[in-house]
Amino acid sequence: MTLRLNLVLGGLLLAAVAGTAATASVWTPFNPVAVNLRRRLAAPTDPYWLGTDEFGRDVLSRLMVGASTGLTVALVTVLVAMALGITIGLLAGFFRGWTDRALMALNDALLAFPGILFALGLLTVIGPSKWGIVLALGLAYAPAVARVVRGSVLSLREREFVEASRALGNSEAYTLWRHVAPNCVSPLTVLATSMFGWVILSESALSFLGLGVPPPAPTWGNMLAAARPYLETATWLSIAPGVMIALSLLGTNLLGDALRDILDPRT
Amino acid sequence: MIAPLLAVSDLRVGAKPDIRAVDGVSFSMAPGEILALVGESGSGKTATARAVIGLLPPGLAVTGGRIAFAGAPLTPATLRPLRGPGIGMVFQEPMTSLNPALPIGVQMAEGLALHTRLRGAEIAAACRAMLDRVGIADPTACLRAFPHEFSGGMRQRIMLASVMLLRPRLLIADEPTTALDTLTQAEVLDLMVGLTREQGSAVLLITHNLGLVARYADRALVMRRGRVIEEGAARALLAAPREPYTRALVDALPRRGPPAIPRPPSEPLLRAEALAVDFAGRRRFFARGRAVQAVRGVDLAVHAGESVALVGGSGSGKTTLGRAMLRLVPASGGRVLFRGQDITAVRGAALLPFRLACQIVFQDPYSSLDPRMRIAEIVDEPLRLVPGLGAAERARRTDAMLDAVGLAEFGRRHPHELSGGQRQRVAIARALVREPAFVMADEPVSALDMTIQKQILTLLRDLQRARGFACLFISHDLAAVGEIADRVVVMQEGRIVEEGSRDAVFDAPRHAYTRALLDAAPRLEALVA
Numbered sequence: 001m002t003l004r005l006n007l008v009l010g011g012l013l014l015a016a017v018a019g020t021a022a023t024a025s026v027w028t029p030f031n032p033v034a035v036n037l038r039r040r041l042a043a044p045t046d047p048y049w050l051g052t053d054e055f056g057r058d059v060l061s062r063l064m065v066g067a068s069t070g071l072t073v074a075l076v077t078v079l080v081a082m083a084l085g086i087t088i089g090l091l092a093g094f095f096r097g098w099t100d101r102a103l104m105a106l107n108d109a110l111l112a113f114p115g116i117l118f119a120l121g122l123l124t125v126i127g128p129s130k131w132g133i134v135l136a137l138g139l140a141y142a143p144a145v146a147r148v149v150r151g152s153v154l155s156l157r158e159r160e161f162v163e164a165s166r167a168l169g170n171s172e173a174y175t176l177w178r179h180v181a182p183n184c185v186s187p188l189t190v191l192a193t194s195m196f197g198w199v200i201l202s203e204s205a206l207s208f209l210g211l212g213v214p215p216p217a218p219t220w221g222n223m224l225a226a227a228r229p230y231l232e233t234a235t236w237l238s239i240a241p242g243v244m245i246a247l248s249l250l251g252t253n254l255l256g257d258a259l260r261d262i263l264d265p266r267t
Numbered sequence: 268m269i270a271p272l273l274a275v276s277d278l279r280v281g282a283k284p285d286i287r288a289v290d291g292v293s294f295s296m297a298p299g300e301i302l303a304l305v306g307e308s309g310s311g312k313t314a315t316a317r318a319v320i321g322l323l324p325p326g327l328a329v330t331g332g333r334i335a336f337a338g339a340p341l342t343p344a345t346l347r348p349l350r351g352p353g354i355g356m357v358f359q360e361p362m363t364s365l366n367p368a369l370p371i372g373v374q375m376a377e378g379l380a381l382h383t384r385l386r387g388a389e390i391a392a393a394c395r396a397m398l399d400r401v402g403i404a405d406p407t408a409c410l411r412a413f414p415h416e417f418s419g420g421m422r423q424r425i426m427l428a429s430v431m432l433l434r435p436r437l438l439i440a441d442e443p444t445t446a447l448d449t450l451t452q453a454e455v456l457d458l459m460v461g462l463t464r465e466q467g468s469a470v471l472l473i474t475h476n477l478g479l480v481a482r483y484a485d486r487a488l489v490m491r492r493g494r495v496i497e498e499g500a501a502r503a504l505l506a507a508p509r510e511p512y513t514r515a516l517v518d519a520l521p522r523r524g525p526p527a528i529p530r531p532p533s534e535p536l537l538r539a540e541a542l543a544v545d546f547a548g549r550r551r552f553f554a555r556g557r558a559v560q561a562v563r564g565v566d567l568a569v570h571a572g573e574s575v576a577l578v579g580g581s582g583s584g585k586t587t588l589g590r591a592m593l594r595l596v597p598a599s600g601g602r603v604l605f606r607g608q609d610i611t612a613v614r615g616a617a618l619l620p621f622r623l624a625c626q627i628v629f630q631d632p633y634s635s636l637d638p639r640m641r642i643a644e645i646v647d648e649p650l651r652l653v654p655g656l657g658a659a660e661r662a663r664r665t666d667a668m669l670d671a672v673g674l675a676e677f678g679r680r681h682p683h684e685l686s687g688g689q690r691q692r693v694a695i696a697r698a699l700v701r702e703p704a705f706v707m708a709d710e711p712v713s714a715l716d717m718t719i720q721k722q723i724l725t726l727l728r729d730l731q732r733a734r735g736f737a738c739l740f741i742s743h744d745l746a747a748v749g750e751i752a753d754r755v756v757v758m759q760e761g762r763i764v765e766e767g768s769r770d771a772v773f774d775a776p777r778h779a780y781t782r783a784l785l786d787a788a789p790r791l792e793a794l795v796a
Contacts, residue, residue: 160635164697167595168649169622178648182639265639265681 010254080138085145093153193256290493303484355435372410420451527753543600576752632690643678
């Protein structure tokens with residue numbers, strides 16, 4: 001196999017972000033939530049390599065802890081959305097009929113509702129927390145997955161290899177699992193990685209609106225939100241989390257493309 | 268000698284870095300001549316024709332040689348006004364060559380508006396006259412209709428009509444009937460040749476089917492690997508081919524096999540009794556469309572070890588009947604009996620003995636294999652359901668089966684790495700690995716090149732002799748059927764219209780539809796005699 005640039009680059013970027021997150025769980029340069037009002041809004045210099053924020057907290061330490069929170073939230077949310085969406089899509093597309101109509105009516109109702117609004121409503125009810133965000137965003141993104149899966153399944157189930165599987169005497173469940181589901185993987189890898197990016201952004205948006213991971217725990221989203229009033233005076237406050245978000249998105253997208261190519265036997 | 272209409276000399280078409288699709292092809296065509304360009308997939312016949320009309324697919328380009336039309340060299344600048352009134356083209360796939368979003372009338376009018384001074388009502392009148400000429404029943408309604416309202420054969424007539432409206436001096440027809448059944452194929456080609464003779468147009472007919480060459484062409488060029496390897500008057504070329512490759516192509520034309528060995532009467536293995544299949548009509552806004560009666564009460568029995576051909580045109584219900592007998596589509600009336608047992612309503616695990624004993628080979632080897640599985644996995648999968656089979660025994664049987672279809676080395680590959688013929692071998696291996704008593708083959712060779720068709724048919728026949736399974740061979744092509752069948756059953760509009768031993772049906776057909784099918788099938792014996 002030839003060396004894949006997108007695999008190497010995407011892998012390195014994500015490994016760097018994940019490494020940062022892992023390090024944060026055992027060591028950070030400073031306590032990420034320790035307030036020091038005498039050092040507030042310090043420009044990046046030794047020992048505060050990325051400066052301090054409006055409460056004098058070390059930006060680098062907060063960024064590291066934020067990486068951990070952000071990656072966990074994004075990863076688990078994508079898993080939740082995928083699990084839900086794939087199940088709904090496979091069942092609806094394969095069995096058609098009433099199953100399809102019922103599931104898709106529900107799905108379309110959710111899709112018709114802006115995802116972020118849905119998450120907002122849910123979080124208002126259950127209160128902002130890390131796992132609350134995972135649940136809310138997972139539910140908000142699942143319908144998109146279900147749509148994509150159902151579309152693939154609808155075209156796959158007309159293919160003759162699916163009929164051949166029936167003619168062999170395989171059960172519907174086996175056919176669905178062995179022949180239909182694996183062939184939905186290509187569009188899903190791309191969707192999953194894009195979604196990883198959307199979730200990081202949505203989490204930032206929710207934090208911005210005050211419904212994200214509650215302060216003082218740092219996330220890239222609430223750091224970005226808090227940095228907004230200081231955009232002109234303390235630029236480093238927005239640049240640091242912004243660059244981290246951008247690098248994670250770039251990493252996941254590159255890795256997603258590479259994964260799709262690797263998982264497709266035709267390439 | 269008359270000045271040639273089209274003169275191609277030393278034409279080269281290629282792609283970077285070193286692909287030569289057409290490698291130094293020269294030929295010329297006289298006005299009004301019908302020239303066949305014969306060859307198999309990848310021979311460069313389509314690339315040659317597309318180079319003439321300047322419609323090469325992206326990536327391919329003319330890299331050398333000259334093309335002259337009516338004495339003047341063809342360049343991109345001189346070509347454009349010639350497309351339509353000078354050179355017209357009919358494409359292979361009638362399902363995609365008309366724009367589904369525009370009514371027929373609008374599409375037909377485009378050429379006339381661009382190339383003639385006709386306007387409005389005159390254009391409509393010309394279109395109606397031409398549609399009438401190609402046998403469209405109601406031309407006025409047709410102009411307002413959309414392509415999806417017509418069958419493949421009708422669309423190809425409409426395509427032909429809109430091209431011939433401009434009275435081209437050269438018509439390029441690229442496998443114009445490969446997607447159609449034999450009967451429709453003969454109708455469309457008869458029409459095409461009749462129309463071009465009327466208008467004095469020359470035809471460049473691209474085909475892989477030598478039977479059509481003998482019937483319609485004056486002259487033929489045989490192409491292989493981008494070169495012309497043989498050229499001559501069509502019939503002489505088929506009767507006495509000089510090149511071994513041409514001989515192989517001629518030999519691949521289906522011939523009638525040896526007469527069937529009479530077998531003692533036995534209990535039928537699989538039997539349909541008054542079997543009917545309806546498809547619910549299309550759902551509309553407030554109601555359903557009319558239900559389609561695909562199969563209307565058919566009795567058909569297949570005995571052990573026997574080879575039965577089920578023949579009919581598109582829409583005759585033959586495929587639906589086959590699938591209903593295999594319990595792949597639900598029957599709406601009648602019964603299916605397997606070894607004397609009614610299995611019409613049997614479901615789930617109780618159906619397993621039937622599934623183990625009956626298998627199917629599909630038409631399209633590109634769609635019938637799971638693209639994510641390796642060949643050995645595909646052939647091994649059916650054994651999963653055979654009770655009491657160990658892993659070692661499964662592997663042994665998979666290997667033996669792959670060996671039997673000539674693919675011993677291919678177990679680790681994926682379907683996309685195989686050619687169409689090889690894929691069909693995999694499909695056959697998958698169907699046979701459980702040693703079924705009955706195999707249904709639904710047009711198993713119609714998607715393949717002629718020489719590959721021959722190989723697959725021979726393989727099927729040899730395997731059937733060795734293993735003794737019964738075979739229901741579904742096809743629109745009586746010629747291919749003659750090679751393999753003991754008994755022939757002819758279906759039309761959901762009913763069986765004729766049934767008998769192959770020789771009886773071929774030599775003394777009783778039903779008019781059977782006679783039409785036989786006349787339409789390109790058979791070598793009749794053509795070069």
